[in-house]
Amino acid sequence: GEDVEQSLFLSVREGDSSVINCTYTDSSSTYLYWYKQEPGAGLQLLTYIFSNMDMKQDQRLTVLLNKKDKHLSLRIADTQTGDSAIYFCAESIRDYGGSQGNLIFGKGTKLSVKP
Amino acid sequence: DGGITQSPKYLFRKEGQNVTLSCEQNLNHDAMYWYRQDPGQGLRLIYYSQIVNDFQKGDIAEGYSVSREKKESFPLTVTSAQKNPTAFYLCASAEGATNEKLFFGSGTQLSVL
Secondary structure (H helix, E strand, O other): OOOEEEOOEEEEEOOOOEEEEEEEOOOOOOEEEEEEEOOOOOEEEEEEEEOOOOEEEEOOEEEEEEOOOOEEEEEEOOOOHHHOEEEEEEEEEEOOOOOEEEEEEOOOEEEEEEO | OOOEEEEOOEEEEOOOOOEEEEEEEOOOOOEEEEEEEOOOOOEEEEEEEEEOOEEEEOOOOOOEEEOOOEOOEOOEEEOOOOOOOOEEEEEEEEEOOOOOEEEEOOOEEEEEO
16 A cells, blocks of 8 residues: 655754655655644644656755655755754545545654754 | 634543544635544544545544534544544645645644543
8 A cells, every 4th residue: 555654763953954755655646745743733734746846945945856766855954943843744645536635644754953 | 813723632531431522624625634643653544524414434434433514624533432542633624626735733632541
């Protein structure tokens, strides 16, 4: 079945760049997503990329997609202590009705930013 | 303010008891979802609803039930048949012609007494 894999932990120093990596299995996914979760809170949609793109930039965030290798990455430039959170990669899958919206999530990467 | 409201924030269940988690949205989204999150795990889909009066089982529906009588509301009942209910429950609704963007509520932490 569909699966999304990501490393569980990443530690960086404040001001450095963070790169969080993810691999997925469903080649028919139309959208791939990055969500951020702070402790005790829901998930916040950070950014998403359409599968026919290979890069998307949004302020400090850069998403790279290698469709051939089914590899997605999120780069956070100038990482701040406020970026400390769990980051989830997700891919969209089609439900039985044919519409998308059901997502398969990775287990999340806990980003720790040291001052 | 538009958004998704989950209540309560914390909920305790006694053995053999059914409990209901509330999820309300004023975003005018058709699709709504319930996910379960366990520590160190990704989210797993419990139930989803694409339209009022219709809902589908997700990957881990056993021991749960839902209803979708109104567009704005998608309550989740954790029944006594769910033997391991302690988890963080997240409700979401979806925007877009093909429901491609999910927006999440702030979650309910359910614990067993």
